[in-house]
Amino acid sequence: MTEIGMKKETRVAYGETLVELGAKNEKIVVMDADLSGSTKTGMFKKAYPDRFFNAGIAEGDMVGVAAGLAASGYTVFVSSFAMFASGRAFEQIRNTVGYPRLNVKICASHAGITVGPDGGTHQCLEDVGIMRTIPGMTVINPADAVEARLALIAAAEHDGPVYMRFGRSAVPVVFDEGMYEFEIGKGVELKEGTDVTIIASGIMVEMALKAAFMLQEEGISARVVNMATIKPIDREIIIKAATETGAIVTAEEHNIIGGLGSAVAEVVCETVPVPVRRVGVKDKFGRSGGIPELLSHYKLTPEEIVLQAKAAIEQKKG
Numbered sequence: 082m083t084e085i086g087m088k089k090e091t092r093v094a095y096g097e098t099l100v101e102l103g104a105k106n107e108k109i110v111v112m113d114a115d116l117s118g119s120t121k122t123g124m125f126k127k128a129y130p131d132r133f134f135n136a137g138i139a140e141g142d143m144v145g146v147a148a149g150l151a152a153s154g155y156t157v158f159v160s161s162f163a164m165f166a167s168g169r170a171f172e173q174i175r176n177t178v179g180y181p182r183l184n185v186k187i188c189a190s191h192a193g194i195t196v197g198p199d200g201g202t203h204q205c206l207e208d209v210g211i212m213r214t215i216p217g218m219t220v221i222n223p224a225d226a227v228e229a230r231l232a233l234i235a236a237a238e239h240d241g242p243v244y245m246r247f248g249r250s251a252v253p254v255v256f257d258e259g260m261y262e263f264e265i266g267k268g269v270e271l272k273e274g275t276d277v278t279i280i281a282s283g284i285m286v287e288m289a290l291k292a293a294f295m296l297q298e299e300g301i302s303a304r305v306v307n308m309a310t311i312k313p314i315d316r317e318i319i320i321k322a323a324t325e326t327g328a329i330v331t332a333e334e335h336n337i338i339g340g341l342g343s344a345v346a347e348v349v350c351e352t353v354p355v356p357v358r359r360v361g362v363k364d365k366f367g368r369s370g371g372i373p374e375l376l377s378h379y380k381l382t383p384e385e386i387v388l389q390a391k392a393a394i395e396q397k398k399g
């Protein structure tokens with residue numbers, strides 16, 4: 082049982098859950114692009130070597146083989162760093178997995194700026210936007226190890242392609258494993274509020290909760306919604322938040338173009354137009370550095386969420 086408050090890498094939860102799923106379903110196959118130590122698929126390789134395949138540094142080939150296995154009745158989990166999984170293998174994912182709607186789950190680790198010293202070439206801030214454009218692709222960005230495990234179980238049961246995003250670094254556990262329920266396509270309200278709604282995904286969920294309590298100390302009531310599934314987005318919870326609070330802030334470890342903020346703004350503009358402020362990387366590449374320094378540099382902090390929440394409230398007043 083994972084305790085709330087402890088830190089755990091979502092990629093470790095991925096490896097552990099693959100072993101769990103493999104024990105229950107002999108039709109689950111795992112593939113990797115020569116990064117099984119980093120992506121943690123090595124756990125599955127050790128448990129089920131006959132159902133693990135290393136494609137080498139050939140992500141496109143890996144996805145093509147996975148598509149063939151899926152067309153033969155297998156559920157295939159493929160893994161690489163987010164930069165390579167979403168970027169280098171995009172054409173194969175689009176044409177051999179997305180177009181025929183095959184049961185391939187693209188599980189990408191080392192996403193976002195929390196890759197740290199690996200630098201801008203490996204800090205993938207575009208993957209959610211890239212994968213959102215593929216028709217029928219489900220896109221999930223879990224907040225912690227507990228949600229990662231539950232989302233993987235749901236992904237294994239889901240009929241069709243899924244893109245899942247995991248981080249390199251250990252992150253605080255937000256959810257109670259015995260109490261939290263995950264459902265694809267559903268956001269979860271974590272805190273009630275009436276003045277503004279903060280909608281967050283991934284590591285920014287914990288920061289959104291911190292920001293909400295900081296706002297509460299100033300007499301501002303902030304609702305917090307965890308939006309792990311970015312596609313299909315939960316339109317109902319967004320419309321409800323826009324209607325009831327009249328202002329929204331999104332928070333994501335991703336470029337503000339094409340990610341969670343864009344997805345939420347699309348719904349709001351089409352239904353209940355209210356101010357939407359986006360916290361995320363402002364159309365920039367990453368850079369090498371320590372994780373706390375990078376989060377501060379790119380303003381992925383509770384303090385920035387507080388600032389944008391106040392700005393959104395002012396906008397709706399005026």
